[in-house]
Amino acid sequence: MVHFPILVTSVTQTLSPTTRLRTLGMSAGIAARLRTMIEEGELPPGARIDERAFCEAFDVSKTPLREALKVLVSEGLVLHRQYIGYRVAPLDLEELRATFETLHGLEALAGELAARRLGDAAMAKLERRHQAMIDAHAAGRRTDYFRINQEIHQLIIDGAANPVLAGVYATLMSKVHRARGAANADTLRWQESHEEHEEIMAALREPGRPHLAQVLRRHSENTATEVLAVVARSLAEAGARDAGLKQSA
Structure with missing residues (x-):
């Protein structure tokens, strides 16, 4: 897998309520899948996340993927650091x-x-x-x-x-x-x-x-x-x- 930094930004604020609900519903499913991949070792600790590759794999646009990544950041499974971008959180x-x-x-x-x-x-x-x-x-x-x-x-x-x-x-x-x-x-x-x-x-x-x-x-x-x-x-x-x-x- 080729890893690239991901820039996660809030991009759903200007969407209509119906579109936003649909996007959040998709992002919940994507977050669940990414969470499983992290917990079961498909995405190992420290791995960079390739935004383009996951958009293609899930057949989605960047918006629901980025919303899913924000959830994983809040859970501590994904980290963001300056000059590095987003990656799977390391282990202690x-x-x-x-x-x-x-x-x-x-x-x-x-x-x-x-x-x-x-x-x-x-x-x-x-x-x-x-x-x-x-x-x-x-x-x-x-x-x-x-x-x-x-x-x-x-x-x-x-x-x-x-x-x-x-x-x-x-x-x-x-x-x-x-x-x-x-x-x-x-x-x-x-x-x-x-x-x-x-x-x-x-x-x-x-x-x-x-x-x-x-x-x-x-x-x-x-x-x-x-x-x-x-x-x-x-x-x-x-x-x-x-x-x-x-x-x-």
């Missing part, structure tokens, strides 16, 4: 590292509890979602794979039947979701994640599930290693780009 490496350290323990605890509490109906649903994930992997549908991957982890958390654990887990996962999406966009990690999920399912099928907690923790640690490496590279690249742009300005 140290906060991610601390969050993952906590998640490792939660994944293991969920495994211990789910080993005893996860019932037959939940296990059957896990089998179905795992097969759907295998199908997505075989077909190269990376975004679908990532979504189903998250659903499987959530089903295990639900199977632990501990609402406090579920609440803390949801809060922490919201902090790392975008970073996990960026790492899953990496082909090598995608394959490794697929193989690790096979190990998780094997541990779930095992009588008594004695290894589930250990397998889940190892998967979390491997994911964190790759995610933090991807984020560190993106921050370094963004810093180099910023320095180059400032020198040329």
